[in-house]
Amino acid sequence: MEKLKQHIIDEHESVIAISGLYKSFDDLDVLRGIDFNLFKGENVAVLGKSGTGKSVLIKIIIGLLKPDKGEVLVLGQHVDRLNTKELDALRLRIGFSFQNSALYDSMNVFQNLAFPLTMNFKTLGKKEVLKSVEEVLEAVGLKDKLKQMPSDLSGGQRKRIGIARTLILKPEIMLYDEPTSGLDPITSAEIIELINDVQREYNTSSVIITHDLTCAKNTGNRIAMMFEGKFLKVGTFKEVFDTDDEQVKGFFNYNFIQ
Amino acid sequence: MQNTYSMSIFGNRKYILTRGLDDYFTGVYKAYKFIALFFKEVFKRPFHMREVIHQTFEVGLKSLALISLTGFIVGIVFTKQSRPSLEDFGATSWLPSLIGIAIIKALGPLVTALICAGKVGSSIGAELGSMKVTEQIDAMEVSAINPFKYLVVTRIMATTIAIPILALYCSFVALYGSYINVHAEETSSIISFYLNAFKTINFLDVATAVFKTVAYGFTIGVVGCYKGYHATQGTRGVGKAANQAVVLAMFLIFVEEVIIVQVANWFRYF
Numbered sequence: 228m229e230k231l232k233q234h235i236i237d238e239h240e241s242v243i244a245i246s247g248l249y250k251s252f253d254d255l256d257v258l259r260g261i262d263f264n265l266f267k268g269e270n271v272a273v274l275g276k277s278g279t280g281k282s283v284l285i286k287i288i289i290g291l292l293k294p295d296k297g298e299v300l301v302l303g304q305h306v307d308r309l310n311t312k313e314l315d316a317l318r319l320r321i322g323f324s325f326q327n328s329a330l331y332d333s334m335n336v337f338q339n340l341a342f343p344l345t346m347n348f349k350t351l352g353k354k355e356v357l358k359s360v361e362e363v364l365e366a367v368g369l370k371d372k373l374k375q376m377p378s379d380l381s382g383g384q385r386k387r388i389g390i391a392r393t394l395i396l397k398p399e400i401m402l403y404d405e406p407t408s409g410l411d412p413i414t415s416a417e418i419i420e421l422i423n424d425v426q427r428e429y430n431t432s433s434v435i436i437t438h439d440l441t442c443a444k445n446t447g448n449r450i451a452m453m454f455e456g457k458f459l460k461v462g463t464f465k466e467v468f469d470t471d472d473e474q475v476k477g478f479f480n481y482n483f484i485q
Numbered sequence: 486m487q488n489t490y491s492m493s494i495f496g497n498r499k500y501i502l503t504r505g506l507d508d509y510f511t512g513v514y515k516a517y518k519f520i521a522l523f524f525k526e527v528f529k530r531p532f533h534m535r536e537v538i539h540q541t542f543e544v545g546l547k548s549l550a551l552i553s554l555t556g557f558i559v560g561i562v563f564t565k566q567s568r569p570s571l572e573d574f575g576a577t578s579w580l581p582s583l584i585g586i587a588i589i590k591a592l593g594p595l596v597t598a599l600i601c602a603g604k605v606g607s608s609i610g611a612e613l614g615s616m617k618v619t620e621q622i623d624a625m626e627v628s629a630i631n632p633f634k635y636l637v638v639t640r641i642m643a644t645t646i647a648i649p650i651l652a653l654y655c656s657f658v659a660l661y662g663s664y665i666n667v668h669a670e671e672t673s674s675i676i677s678f679y680l681n682a683f684k685t686i687n688f689l690d691v692a693t694a695v696f697k698t699v700a701y702g703f704t705i706g707v708v709g710c711y712k713g714y715h716a717t718q719g720t721r722g723v724g725k726a727a728n729q730a731v732v733l734a735m736f737l738i739f740v741e742e743v744i745i746v747q748v749a750n751w752f753r754y755f
Binding site: 289291311315316318319321323325326327329330331332333342343346347349392393396 | 531612615616619620621623624626627628629630631635
């Protein structure tokens with residue numbers, strides 16, 4: 228936490244700026260007017276119950292889903308107005324860590340990590356690719372797993388490799404989808420530490436989608452509390468925790484009882 | 486009360502019918518868009534030739550043993566069953582020609598296509614379906630890699646290239662099986678058997694057979710990829726995608742067989 232507090236956040240520069248964002252699937256309204264800013268160098272943890280639209284929000288940010296209404300500016304570009312080439316160029320600057328890691332199960336760890344690099348930078352030599360792979364594996368503390376298949380890794384190791392695969396492209400923004408879900412408390416703590424290390428070492432700005440209070444508290448410089456497709460409260464953990472809003476209090480109380 | 490009940494039944498039927506029609510036409514439109522996207526992407530860089538070659542070998546090697554065995558058995562059985570009928574007319578010398586026509590024009594391509602629909606089509610459907618439901622396809626997309634180009638285009642090209650080669654191989658193996666049977670009954674050389682088998686085959690027959698196998702290969706690739714790429718509902722969806730890939734591909738292969746043979750016959754008379 229001390230290290231996290233030392234990190235420099237530029238509150239004058241938004242890397243993600245969202246206003247009036249709406250998204251629905253058939254008759255189901257998922258996002259109902261989201262306004263949100265992510266500042267350069269900042270980690271924002273988006274807290275909320277399952278099914279409130281947290282994952283939909285980051286899928287819109289990366290361009291996997293299109294918004295129905297509203298503006299989504301990422302690194303100064305309107306995500307929903309970009310053509311394929313422009314969107315790909317933007318995606319190279321954003322890392323997306325999936326809830327279930329989404330490692331390519333027919334490839335070993337080295338191939339998983341080298342794949343985005345070799346596909347996007349064809350001129351890179353074998354030595355350079357190996358160097359980059361070893362570098363990110365060292366960053367996530369799994370240098371000895373180079374030849375292993377994803378099926379041979381534990382849940383925590385898969386998450387780490389998933390994060391390493393995004394780091395290999397040196398992103399400016401990291402989007403984490405439930406980074407600690409399904410992990411035991413010790414492995415969760417390791418992932419939390421890794422998220423903070425990534426913020427510090429790679430100078431990234433991050434959105435961390437989670438329903439885990441410990442993760443939100445220890446990774447987020449700010450917390451955004453989402454309820455039924457809207458942000459009820461955005462602020463530091465203390466500000467959100469001390470709010471009088473009954474729905475926010477309900478979420479915190481439920482988690483503490485659990 | 487009874488009136489209301491009948492109306493609700495009627496209403497439900499109407500709803501089911503309109504929803505069924507809606508789903509059907511939406512499916513046809515989506516499939517059309519899928520194929521159109523393939524033709525748009527196939528001529529654009531990057532071509533991922535290494536992946537195309539790798540997939541072509543995968544398709545070929547996966548099916549080779551089964552095609553060899555099936556082709557060989559088809560040749561033997563077809564010869565055994567045809568011999569008594571020809572003997573009745575004293576026309577056993579026509580056996581190689583009859584077998585040649587049956588195998589090269591129909592059985593070789595059809596048997597290969599059906600085996601590949603079962604083995605390769607289901608494998609593609611399950612593989613892509615599994616990648617879809619575990620978000621591996623999304624992972625490619627967010628890494629700025631075009632998953633359609635890398636996964637779909639390469640696999641469709643692989644089946645379109647590999648299946649004609651396999652069909653040709655299957656025909657030769659089936660003719661060899663037939664020769665073994667013929668040779669067991671009466672001494673004949675393999676060269677004269679093959680020459681007799683090809684005697685009645687003309688260029689249009691070979692061209693039709695090649696065109697058919699290209700169409701079958703393309704169909705198996707498209708159906709497998711389409712079903713896998715649009716898989717939903719977790720592991721159940723993967724099984725469903727694999728199953729539908731086989732059933733739909735086999736159905737379309739039979740439809741194509743009828744159409745192509747009919748068109749080839751029109752050409753023959755002109």
